[in-house]
Amino acid sequence: xxxxxxETAPNxxxxxxxxxxxxxxxxxxxFEGLVGLSPEGVLxxxxxxxxxxxxxxxxxxxxxARARFSDGRSVRADDxxxxxxxxxxxxxxxxxxxxxxxxxxxxxxxxxxxSAIAGLEASDDSTLVxxxxxxxxxxxxxxxxxxxxVVDTRSTPVDGIPxxxxxxxxxxxxxxxxxxxxxxxxxxxxxxxIDGVRYRIIPEPFTRIAEFETGAIDVLEIPDAEVPRFLDxxxxxxxxxxxxxxxxxxxxxxxxxxxxxRVRRALNHAVNVAELSRVLxxxxxxxxxxxxxxxxxxxxxxxxxxxxxxxAKRLLQEAGAENLHxxxxxxxxxxxGRVMEAVQGYWRAVGVxxxxxxxxxxxxxxxxxxxxxxxxxxxxxxxxxxxxxxxxPLFHSSNHGGGGNRSFFSDPQVDRMIExxxxxxxxxxxxxxxxxxxxxxxxxxxxxxxxFPTTFHIVAERVDGYRLPSLYLGNDFSGVRVAH
Amino acid sequence: xxxxxxxxxxxxxxxxxxxxTVTFLLLHVLPGDPVLSMVGERYDAETLARLRAEMxxxxxxxxxxxxxxxxxxxxxxxxxxxxxxxxxxxILQRFPNTLRLAAxxxxxxxxxxxxxxxxxxxxxxxxxxYLLVGGAVVGVSMPVFWLGVVLIYIFxxxxxxxxxxxxxxxxxxxxxxxxxxxxMASTAYIxxxxxxxxxxxxxxxxxxxxxxxxxxESRVLVRHALRNALLPxxxxxxxxxxxxxxxxxxxxxxxxxxGLGRFTLDAILKRDLPAIQGAVLFMAVLFMxxxxxxxxxxxxxxxxxxxxxxSNA
Numbered sequence: 078x079x080x081x082x083x084e085t086a087p088n089x090x091x092x093x094x095x096x097x098x099x100x101x102x103x104x105x106x107x108f109e110g111l112v113g114l115s116p117e118g119v120l121x122x123x124x125x126x127x128x129x130x131x132x133x134x135x136x137x138x139x140x141x142a143r144a145r146f147s148d149g150r151s152v153r154a155d156d157x158x159x160x161x162x163x164x165x166x167x168x169x170x171x172x173x174x175x176x177x178x179x180x181x182x183x184x185x186x187x188x189x190x191x192s193a194i195a196g197l198e199a200s201d202d203s204t205l206v207x208x209x210x211x212x213x214x215x216x217x218x219x220x221x222x223x224x225x226x227v228v229d230t231r232s233t234p235v236d237g238i239p240x241x242x243x244x245x246x247x248x249x250x251x252x253x254x255x256x257x258x259x260x261x262x263x264x265x266x267x268x269x270x271i272d273g274v275r276y277r278i279i280p281e282p283f284t285r286i287a288e289f290e291t292g293a294i295d296v297l298e299i300p301d302a303e304v305p306r307f308l309d310x311x312x313x314x315x316x317x318x319x320x321x322x323x324x325x326x327x328x329x330x331x332x333x334x335x336x337x338x339r340v341r342r343a344l345n346h347a348v349n350v351a352e353l354s355r356v357l358x359x360x361x362x363x364x365x366x367x368x369x370x371x372x373x374x375x376x377x378x379x380x381x382x383x384x385x386x387x388x389a390k391r392l393l394q395e396a397g398a399e400n401l402h403x404x405x406x407x408x409x410x411x412x413x414g415r416v417m418e419a420v421q422g423y424w425r426a427v428g429v430x431x432x433x434x435x436x437x438x439x440x441x442x443x444x445x446x447x448x449x450x451x452x453x454x455x456x457x458x459x460x461x462x463x464x465x466x467x468x469x470p471l472f473h474s475s476n477h478g479g480g481g482n483r484s485f486f487s488d489p490q491v492d493r494m495i496e497x498x499x500x501x502x503x504x505x506x507x508x509x510x511x512x513x514x515x516x517x518x519x520x521x522x523x524x525x526x527x528x529f530p531t532t533f534h535i536v537a538e539r540v541d542g543y544r545l546p547s548l549y550l551g552n553d554f555s556g557v558r559v560a561h
Numbered sequence: 562x563x564x565x566x567x568x569x570x571x572x573x574x575x576x577x578x579x580x581x582t583v584t585f586l587l588l589h590v591l592p593g594d595p596v597l598s599m600v601g602e603r604y605d606a607e608t609l610a611r612l613r614a615e616m617x618x619x620x621x622x623x624x625x626x627x628x629x630x631x632x633x634x635x636x637x638x639x640x641x642x643x644x645x646x647x648x649x650x651x652i653l654q655r656f657p658n659t660l661r662l663a664a665x666x667x668x669x670x671x672x673x674x675x676x677x678x679x680x681x682x683x684x685x686x687x688x689x690x691y692l693l694v695g696g697a698v699v700g701v702s703m704p705v706f707w708l709g710v711v712l713i714y715i716f717x718x719x720x721x722x723x724x725x726x727x728x729x730x731x732x733x734x735x736x737x738x739x740x741x742x743x744x745m746a747s748t749a750y751i752x753x754x755x756x757x758x759x760x761x762x763x764x765x766x767x768x769x770x771x772x773x774x775x776x777x778e779s780r781v782l783v784r785h786a787l788r789n790a791l792l793p794x795x796x797x798x799x800x801x802x803x804x805x806x807x808x809x810x811x812x813x814x815x816x817x818x819x820g821l822g823r824f825t826l827d828a829i830l831k832r833d834l835p836a837i838q839g840a841v842l843f844m845a846v847l848f849m850x851x852x853x854x855x856x857x858x859x860x861x862x863x864x865x866x867x868x869x870x871x872s873n874a
Binding site (some may be wrong): 087089094096097167171172173174249251252253254255278279280281282283287288290291293396436437438439440442443444446457460470476479480481521557 | 591592593594595597598599600601602603604606608609611612615643644645646651654655657710713714716718721724725726727728814815816817819822823824827830831832
């Protein structure tokens with residue numbers, strides 16, 4: 078049994094309702110999508126063994142004849158259709174309908190205006206045809222998301238968990254305590270050497286460390302402050318896995334309030350991000366000179382806003398904003414507090430007076446999404462490994478507020494470029510187009526760009542073959558071995 | 562006593578109505594939005610509107626309050642917005658864990674606290690007494706979080722004799738550290754109260770009479786003085802036990818204990834209105850029940866205590 082820990086307890090183990098990382102992580106193991114993600118974040122076959130698309134609008138998926146639900150029944154194309162309908166059906170009230178709304182007729186079905194999804198057809202047991210409203214290149218990646226995973230809609234969910242066809246099955250769920258997964262005996266491509274995975278819910282970082290030290294859990298995500306201790310321990314350093322996260326930390330500036338780009342650039346120039354990275358993450362965090370993290374096609378090295386307090390002061394002066402005061406909102410967390418207190422100090426040095434407003438998540442999200450705050454500290458991580466997952470939600474003007482664009486950035490040219498890039502089917506050209514969007518946005522400094530963090534995990538001596546996934550959806554325990 | 566108990570239970574209802582109303586209104590004025598906890602970090606206005614309508618959050622406040630009271634009258638707390646599970650079912654699943662922890666902590670606090678208190682009273686003014694009094698001050702002031710971490714460090718990480726956290730499917734070993742952590746403040750407080758109450762009694766005539774009869778000091782203290790010093794101790798035990806039963810958020814978090822406290826805290830952070838309302842009302846009933854039992858116990862322990870109105874009856 079592989080013993081793992083989760084910080085937060087999953088609320089639901091149903092792909093239609095999975096919204097947070099812990100829910101997504103477990104759903105991705107229990108439910109298969111048409112496609113999946115490898116630990117490296119590469120698209121891999123799932124329920125579909127192959128697919129083709131002539132134009133990025135019409136997709137034909139060939140269902141793998143070996144795909145089975147955990148009760149042994151074959152997965153057919155119609156099961157995929159029914160699963161998509163389930164997520165979009167008004168009666169389900171799923172919060173994740175956006176994942177499938179690109180399909181032609183999906184919105185009408187969602188709003189109860191149509192009895193079926195026009196662009197979705199199971200032409201036979203092994204062929205599913207999906208037609209989008211318009212070409213959309215990231216669609217395949219999005220199909221790896223929990224909401225697009227297949228469930229058996231003909232059986233009633235047990236304990237709130239529908240039947241899935243993934244490599245693992247939930248055998249026990251003691252809410253607030255642990256979830257045990259065992260291999261799905263009918264999963265054809267299963268090649269696991271372990272008899273189960275137990276996720277224990279351990280909210281406190283210190284307790285997780287203690288549980289790792291005492292051998293009760295096998296993999297520990299090392300809290301930032303503890304990283305040097307593990308790396309300096311010569312006996313254990315070799316068991317530390319390190320991976321740059323597909324995630325960006327930033328301070329969103331309320332663009333409609335701070336319209337002068339010189340002020341926004343000054344706020345960037347005033348912050349020594351390299352120093353922040355050194356202190357907070359033992360220099361492992363990569364200073365962000367754009368929103369697309371390394372590892373995602375579209376990431377590009379470009380010069381950042383160099384740390385230059387003199388320039389920052391001059392820009393503020395030119396903009397007539399010498400005595401700038403702003404309120405920066407942040408969530409209650411030790412990590413956020415450390416970052417913002419440092420930034421507060423940097424800003425003070427150039428005459429910017431920042432008040433930190435700490436709120437718990439719900440109140441924070443409400444105020445920030447409503448555009449009521451001057452600035453806020455936030456991070457954004459990839460749900461699917463595609464530049465669109467960063468550019469469209471974070472900077473397209475149709476996503477102001479809850480859609481992800483919480484700095485209320487607006488630029489018709491950027492909107493157009495994002496739309497064009499998501500229609501581009503050639504991967505190289507799309508990566509170049511995404512990089513251009515990122516550059517253009519970066520030059521307008523809608524955020525104070527901070528860093529792309531790196532995550533460190535340590536694996537117990539008794540465990541072999543554990544791969545640290547680049548995304549929470551990318552766990553694959555097939556090569557894991559646990560010594561008894 | 563039966564009539565008194567019945568009257569007290571009747572009083573539960575208006576109190577619960579008050580608690581329900583205050584909780585409902587507080588949650589209404591609190592910043593934050595339950596729907597935002599359900600949608601993750603990417604959502605659109607239509608999704609919010611659909612979910613609001615689904616949960617009747619788009620209805621006027623008065624209408625929602627009316628529905629809420631009707632549901633309460635039928636003992637239906639509804640389903641959690643976040644987990645979709647019936648709130649009553651979740652509370653009943655979590656409560657036994659909380660009860661286990663609370664009972665273990667209280668047992669430690671009473672046995673150790675009263676024991677130390679009586680010993681300190683017996684050896685009043687001695688080094689032992691000063692040590693105990695000083696220890697009690699430290700115990701009362703010790704932050705639960707810190708104590709929990711220290712205990713895990715010593716007993717799990719260093720000595721490796723006890724598990725650091727979790728419920729362990731009911732294995733009693735898992736109960737020891739959280740129960741000790743939770744019990745510390747109460748133990749210290751009960752020790753102080755016991756010491757001072759027993760000392761108040763030792764100057765009473767009946768204690769002198771017992772001594773004059775030649776009873777050994779231990780018997781004088783335990784059988785005579787302690788028995789009469791029980792009232793304030795029972796009060797402290799009642800209040801602490803009531804609050805433990807509502808869940809000990811910090812202890813449960815450090816020791817990853819799946820109790821009512823963490824459930825309620827999660828519900829509050831996610832603005833899970835049905836879960837918060839259910840948990841708060843459940844706690845109110847527990848508190849009132851414990852208080853009632855404490856009052857009944859007073860009369861049992863000290864025959865001089867007349868329960869209200871009973872003397873007039």
